[in-house]
Amino acid sequence: MPNTAACDDHNICTGPDACRDGVCTGTYNNDPCDDHDVCTGPDACQDGVCTGPNNTAPCDDHNPCTDPDACQDGVCTGPMICSTEVVVLVYLDGDNDLDSYAMDDLQEMQAAGVDDAGWLRVFVLLDRSPYSGWSDTRLFEIHNGSRTELDGPSLGITAGASQDELNMGDPATLSAFIDDGMVLGGQGLQYFLILWDHGDGWRRRSTGDESTRGFKQVCNDETSDDWLETRELHTALAGKGLTLVGFDACLEGMVEVAYEIRTDAMIMVASEETEPAEGWNYQDLFQVFMTTGDHSPVYFGQTAVDTFIDSNVYGDVTLSVLDLARAEDLAAGCDAAADALTGLSSSDWNNLCRDVEFFGGWWPEPHADMVQLFQTASLHDPDNAAVYDGARALVENMVLYDRGGADMPFAHGLAVYFECQSSADSHYNATTIQWAADTGWDEMLRSH
Numbered sequence: 001m002p003n004t005a006a007c008d009d010h011n012i013c014t015g016p017d018a019c020r021d022g023v024c025t026g027t028y029n030n031d032p033c034d035d036h037d038v039c040t041g042p043d044a045c046q047d048g049v050c051t052g053p054n055n056t057a058p059c060d061d062h063n064p065c066t067d068p069d070a071c072q073d074g075v076c077t078g079p080m081i082c083s084t085e086v087v088v089l090v091y092l093d094g095d096n097d098l099d100s101y102a103m104d105d106l107q108e109m110q111a112a113g114v115d116d117a118g119w120l121r122v123f124v125l126l127d128r129s130p131y132s133g134w135s136d137t138r139l140f141e142i143h144n145g146s147r148t149e150l151d152g153p154s155l156g157i158t159a160g161a162s163q164d165e166l167n168m169g170d171p172a173t174l175s176a177f178i179d180d181g182m183v184l185g186g187q188g189l190q191y192f193l194i195l196w197d198h199g200d201g202w203r204r205r206s207t208g209d210e211s212t213r214g215f216k217q218v219c220n221d222e223t224s225d226d227w228l229e230t231r232e233l234h235t236a237l238a239g240k241g242l243t244l245v246g247f248d249a250c251l252e253g254m255v256e257v258a259y260e261i262r263t264d265a266m267i268m269v270a271s272e273e274t275e276p277a278e279g280w281n282y283q284d285l286f287q288v289f290m291t292t293g294d295h296s297p298v299y300f301g302q303t304a305v306d307t308f309i310d311s312n313v314y315g316d317v318t319l320s321v322l323d324l325a326r327a328e329d330l331a332a333g334c335d336a337a338a339d340a341l342t343g344l345s346s347s348d349w350n351n352l353c354r355d356v357e358f359f360g361g362w363w364p365e366p367h368a369d370m371v372q373l374f375q376t377a378s379l380h381d382p383d384n385a386a387v388y389d390g391a392r393a394l395v396e397n398m399v400l401y402d403r404g405g406a407d408m409p410f411a412h413g414l415a416v417y418f419e420c421q422s423s424a425d426s427h428y429n430a431t432t433i434q435w436a437a438d439t440g441w442d443e444m445l446r447s448h
Contacts, residue, residue, distance in 0.1 A: 013045030039071035062400050064266040064325060065190075065243075065296045082243060084295045086192060087185035088286075090124045091177060093168040093197035093219045099129040101277045105196070105248075106147070112286035115144045120290060121185055125155070125177045127168045130223055137166035139180065152180040168197070168219050169226030171236035178240050192244040192300060193237075193265075195219060195228075196279065199249030201367055202230050202256035202417060202433060203425065217257075218249050230260050230433060237264035244297035246304060250274040251359060253320055254367060254415045255330065258398075259435040262327035267297040267400075269304050272369060272415040273318040273408060274361040280304060281311040302401045309403045316361065320402035320413035330394045331439050334416075337374065337391040338444040340384035349448050352380050353420035357410045366419040370395045371412035419445055 007024035009017045012033050014026035033050035035043050038059045043052035059076035061069045066078035090109070094102025106124065114122050122142040128134045139157050140147040149159040154176035157163055166173050174195075182191060199218040219228045228236070237245065245261055246269035247253075253270035261268065284307040289300055301321035308319050344352065355376045358364040374392035378385040395414055402413030417428060424445035430437035 011048065013048045013050055037074075039074050039076055062323060063296055063298050064323065065298070080296075082296060083189045085119045085186075085189045086121075086295050086300070087181065087189050088120070088122045088192045088194065089178060089181040090122065090194045090196060091168070091174060091219065092124050092126045093195075093221060094132075095127040095129050095165070095168060095224075096198065096220045096222045097129075098197060098277060099132050101279065102126065102128065102196070105279055105282050106142075108282035109142045109286065110145055110147060112142075112283045112290075113144050114142055114286055114290070117290040119295065120286070122286070123150075123181045123184060125152075125166075125168075125173075127166060127221065130165070135165055136163050137168075139177075141184070150184065152176070153183075154179040165223050167221050167224035167226050169221040169224055169228050171228060171232040174219075174228065174236040175240075178237070178242070182240070190243040190295065190297065191241065192246065192297060193242050194246040194248055194280075195252075196248040199247060199252045199275075201251040201254045201365060201415070203427060218247065218252060230257060233257070234260050234264060234434075237261055240264065243267065244269065244300060246270070246280075246301070248275070248279045251365060251367060251415075253318065253322075253413065254417070255327070255334070255370065256417060256433050256435045258322050258324060258414070259327045259331060259438070260433070262324045265324055267301055268322040268324055269301040269319065270322070271317070271319050272367065272411050272413070273316055273359045273404075275317065276312065276314055281307040284311060298400060305401055305403050309405065312405065315405040315407035318359075318402070318404040318408050318411045318413075321400045322414065323398050323400050326394070326398040330391075330398050331435065333391040333394040334370075334441060335439040336387050337377070338440040340381060340387045341377065342440070342444045342447045343384075344381060344448070346448075348380050352376055355380075356418065356420070358418075359411075359415055366417060366421065367415040368418035369410055369412050370414050370416050372410045373416065373418060416441070417445070 002022040003019050005019050007017050007019050009024045017026035028048045029045050031045050033043050033045050035050040040052035041055050043050055054074040055071055057071050059069050059071050061076040065082035067081050069076055069078035092102050114120050124140045127137040139150045139152040151159050197219045217230045242265040244267040245265045253272040258268050285304050289303045305319040356368045356373055359367040371392055374388040378388040399413030404411040428442050436442035
């Protein structure tokens with residue numbers, strides 16, 4: 001039988017609440033409240049709803065190309081500070097078993113019609129497998145249905161001439177490509193760099209040579225038997241003034257990678273999970289990017305995510321857009337979380353490891369989604385829930401946009417090394433990984 005007991009209808013704008021005719025309800029009030037919208041306020045309850053007038057408060061629209069941001073007509077926005085002209089530099093390393101896929105993606109770029117946008121240019125450094133019959137490395141500009149071979153003085157490349165095969169696993173090659181691309185593109189523009197090839201997150205799996213296990217990370221040049229190391233990325237990119245760095249490669253959506261290049265670009269685009277060999281959908285990416293007036297790195301990243309996920313037949317794919325300016329705040333929050341995790345009992349640690357899901361396809365890597373990790377840690381260690389929830393909020397603030405296939409409900413845009421099945425990799429240390437130098441994550445892993 002219905003009663004008239006006191007209750008709580010979980011609406012701050014009603015009260016006192018009581019049961020009436022079997023329903024918990026209350027009378028409307030005019031109390032101060034918070035509608036969690038920075039662009040409205042002061043907020044107060046009106047007709048049972050928390051609301052407020054539009055204001056002109058300072059805010060953050062999560063777009064690094066607008067500054068300073070302020071509320072206008074209820075929306076956070078700011079004047080554009082980035083150039084509307086964009087140059088995309090694609091570091092296309094096909095000197096391995098992905099050679100044919102590199103050529104497919106080159107064809108996709110040529111089919112995109114980039115010449116139709118007077119503000120967009122695309123340059124590609126292409127290295128092919130010697131088994132393809134093409135043994136050297138060439139620099140191109142992409143056009144509608146074609147490509148033009150170019151000189152690259154910093155690279156030591158002369159168009160149309162026979163030259164040496166360049167080592168795409170050498171940071172000096174990457175640095176020289178960026179330098180040549182910026183000379184060709186011009187000063188004061190936005191530069192988006194895409195690293196294309198195999199990837200393994202912060203380090204490559206052991207292949208028998210333990211001395212280099214912790215260093216080989218992305219862009220495998222088989223002819224030179226070399227990879228770009230995590231720490232070499234910063235060496236190659238530092239001071240270039242890039243706006244965006246994208247990884248069309250497996251497993252690069254890790255905080256260790258993002259933190260390494262946090263001062264080298266505004267935005268990073270990468271996948272927590274492995275990628276199919278076909279990689280990004282370049283034709284759709286460029287065509288969609290050219291259709292609006294938004295030339296920002298955030299929109300380019302969102303377009304890369306949407307065109308990749310929407311065109312993929314696989315359910316285990318992910319891609320996300322990260323704000324690198326927030327990496328240092330995240331490091332501070334994760335340092336506190338590492339301290340809390342260090343204090344876990346063996347049983348709580350084992351239960352946490354049991355419930356965390358890892359990336360790496362059919363051969364999982366110890367890469368845990370950071371949001372899911374901290375959510376799970378809060379359940380197993382409620383005494384430190386506030387610490388984990390704070391770290392999780394910082395992850396969510398850094399991930400500007402992310403999507404995953406139907407099989408990836410636990411992917412939220414950013415992974416971290418979280419070794420549970422064996423001892424932490426000895427190369428995961430302050431010398432190799434800047435994240436380990438600036439947080440207690442490595443010490444935490446070695447404590448269990």
